[in-house]
Amino acid sequence: MSWEAEVAELRRREEMARRMGGPDKIKRQHDGGKLTVRERIDQLLDPGTFHEVGAIAGRAVYDDAGDLSDFSPTNFVFGRGRVDGRPVVVGGDDFTVRGGAADAAIWQKQVMAEQMALELRIPMIRLVDGTGGGGSVKSLEMDGRTYVPLLPGWEHAVANLSMVPVVALALGSVAGLGAARAVSSHFSVMVEGISQMFIAGPPVVARTGVDMTKEELGGSDIHIRAGAVDLAVATEAEAFAAARRFLSYLPQSVYELPARVAPQDDVNRRDETLLSVIPRDRRRVYKTREILDAVLDDGSFFEMGRMYGRSVITGLARLDGWPVAILASDPYHYGGGWTADAAHKIARFVDLAETFHLPVVHFVDIPGFLIGPEAEQAGTIRHGARALAAVYQASVPWCSVILRKAFGVAGAGHSNHTRLRYRYAWPSGDWGSLPLEGGIEAAYRADLEKAEDPAALLQQIEGRLNKVRSPFRTAEAFLVEEIIDPRDTRPLLCEFASLAAPLRKAGPSTFGYRP
Numbered sequence: 039m040s041w042e043a044e045v046a047e048l049r050r051r052e053e054m055a056r057r058m059g060g061p062d063k064i065k066r067q068h069d070g071g072k073l074t075v076r077e078r079i080d081q082l083l084d085p086g087t088f089h090e091v092g093a094i095a096g097r098a099v100y101d102d103a104g105d106l107s108d109f110s111p112t113n114f115v116f117g118r119g120r121v122d123g124r125p126v127v128v129g130g131d132d133f134t135v136r137g138g139a140a141d142a143a144i145w146q147k148q149v150m151a152e153q154m155a156l157e158l159r160i161p162m163i164r165l166v167d168g169t170g171g172g173g174s175v176k177s178l179e180m181d182g183r184t185y186v187p188l189l190p191g192w193e194h195a196v197a198n199l200s201m202v203p204v205v206a207l208a209l210g211s212v213a214g215l216g217a218a219r220a221v222s223s224h225f226s227v228m229v230e231g232i233s234q235m236f237i238a239g240p241p242v243v244a245r246t247g248v249d250m251t252k253e254e255l256g257g258s259d260i261h262i263r264a265g266a267v268d269l270a271v272a273t274e275a276e277a278f279a280a281a282r283r284f285l286s287y288l289p290q291s292v293y294e295l296p297a298r299v300a301p302q303d304d305v306n307r308r309d310e311t312l313l314s315v316i317p318r319d320r321r322r323v324y325k326t327r328e329i330l331d332a333v334l335d336d337g338s339f340f341e342m343g344r345m346y347g348r349s350v351i352t353g354l355a356r357l358d359g360w361p362v363a364i365l366a367s368d369p370y371h372y373g374g375g376w377t378a379d380a381a382h383k384i385a386r387f388v389d390l391a392e393t394f395h396l397p398v399v400h401f402v403d404i405p406g407f408l409i410g411p412e413a414e415q416a417g418t419i420r421h422g423a424r425a426l427a428a429v430y431q432a433s434v435p436w437c438s439v440i441l442r443k444a445f446g447v448a449g450a451g452h453s454n455h456t457r458l459r460y461r462y463a464w465p466s467g468d469w470g471s472l473p474l475e476g477g478i479e480a481a482y483r484a485d486l487e488k489a490e491d492p493a494a495l496l497q498q499i500e501g502r503l504n505k506v507r508s509p510f511r512t513a514e515a516f517l518v519e520e521i522i523d524p525r526d527t528r529p530l531l532c533e534f535a536s537l538a539a540p541l542r543k544a545g546p547s548t549f550g551y552r553p
């Protein structure tokens with residue numbers, strides 16, 4: 039006697055599970071421009087690598103003879119697979135089964151997916167598409183009771199943030215717990231016009247007197263500007279590509295180091311445009327991303343969070359093949375000043391670099407924190423202090439390139455000066471506690487008030503001080519270590535990346551990622 043009958047029953051049940059919510063619900067999914075959870079997993083992973091766990095878990099109906107007559111699979115599909123040959127855990131909501139609602143979920147599957155990533159020390163990829171934990175509404179009728187909310191397995195989801203890379207792709211309507219799962223990640227993506235995210239959806243919000251569509255309430259444009267998610271893309275395929283690309287810069291877990299790829303670009307490439315990219319007129323702006331393209335390995339810059347805290351640019355890149363974290367000022371927004379949003383973005387990004395042992399290269403043009411009533415009302419200094427803490431606690435190798443301004447307390451966040459200052463300044467460098475513009479009025483206030491012609495005196499003081507603000511004066515006193523020809527930036531940064539590589543230490547960081 040063999041076990042052939044049981045194996046056949048297993049295959050029958052697996053087949054029933056693969057039907058998901060049935061043809062109508064699958065059609066609704068496709069008509070809405072969305073893939074099913076199983077199609078998503080197939081497209082995300084290397085072909086043929088998905089090993090599903092708990093495939094036949096669900097709600098079964100038995101006939102009087104005790105035989106299975108109907109089966110509705112649980113609406114969470116998970117297992118192991120490979121991305122670019124490296125193992126990952128992937129877990130996705132099945133919207134075709136009661137909209138991914140909790141009443142059709144077996145929560146232990148989500149818990150185990152997170153636990154599997156944590157214990158196997160491999161990245162976690164969440165494909166979120168569901169109504170969240172709000173399924174208690176239907177369970178009232180189905181089970182005759184509701185529950186006191188708890189977040190099963192949340193401890194694993196949070197622990198993963200300081201242990202393995204976590205990517206969340208919000209691929210449909212994502213509410214409540216689903217939204218929390220989407221943003222409790224290192225990198226999150228939404229699909230424009232197809233995915234929406236909210237704490238509670240339109241029917242719930244309508245009870246507060248606000249009548250909005252899903253897109254108006256929680257479209258991707260809202261969340262990339264609010265900093266809740268990092269990227270919006272046009273298609274699900276682009277979301278999968280973004281997840282794969284993000285993971286390519288990172289180690290499998292904090293116990294490994296980010297891997298070098300075969301260098302594709304000349305280390306000694308000197309870009310002539312760098313000599314004139316910073317305008318001599320300090321009030322004029324320039325395009326930081328062009329500088330990044332000129333000095334980083336060709337095509338290697340992967341920006342994250344572009345639409346949020348826009349005075350700061352954050353992203354991953356490579357230098358001579360080594361993965362690095364890039365922090366850079368963008369003078370197009372608040373002159374590169376640190377707003378509350380920018381400070382929050384910096385803190386989260388530096389924590390990411392610290393957690394996964396990515397050396398940081400900081401391209402600095404910081405006039406200071408944003409000043410004025412708007413900044414005070416936003417609690418800028420509170421968020422700014424958190425950003426400074428992240429910079430000063432980071433133990434990863436750090437190199438700063440001062441492109442232009444470094445002023446005030448925020449300017450002091452250009453690097454951690456308690457460690458070896460690995461720092462270069464371009465000849466356009468300009469620094470101090472307060473910029474002369476406005477600073478003179480504050481420091482020479484009494485003199486200006488007494489003067490017969492305050493405007494003339496102001497001009498005179500300004501002329502006097504402008505003569506001594508040259509970066510060479512600072513270099514004379516060794517208060518800035520090296521002023522460089524901007525065209526030498528790439529060779530010097532590639533040298534930094536290779537000197538930094540052996541200094542990276544695998545293992546959990548004391549000051550790792552904080553959600």
Ligand SMILES: CC(=O)SCCNC(=O)CCNC(=O)[C@H](O)C(C)(C)COP(=O)(O)OP(=O)(O)OC[C@H]1O[C@@H](n2cnc3c(N)ncnc32)[C@H](O)[C@@H]1OP(=O)(O)O
Binds near residue numbers: 141213214252
């Ligand atoms: C603890 C927490 O997580 S609180 C979470 C709070 N959750 C919410 O606010 C979500 C409320 N629901 C919604 O806003 C909407 O249903 C959306 C935006 C999620 C989806 O809207 P639509 O795309 O128009 O889909 P629709 O409204 O038809 O719902 C899809 C399915 O989800 C189910 N569903 C939606 N919300 C819930 C809920 N709270 N409880 C149980 N099932 C739900 C629907 O019954 C439907 O099931 P079906 O496929 O079997 O017909």
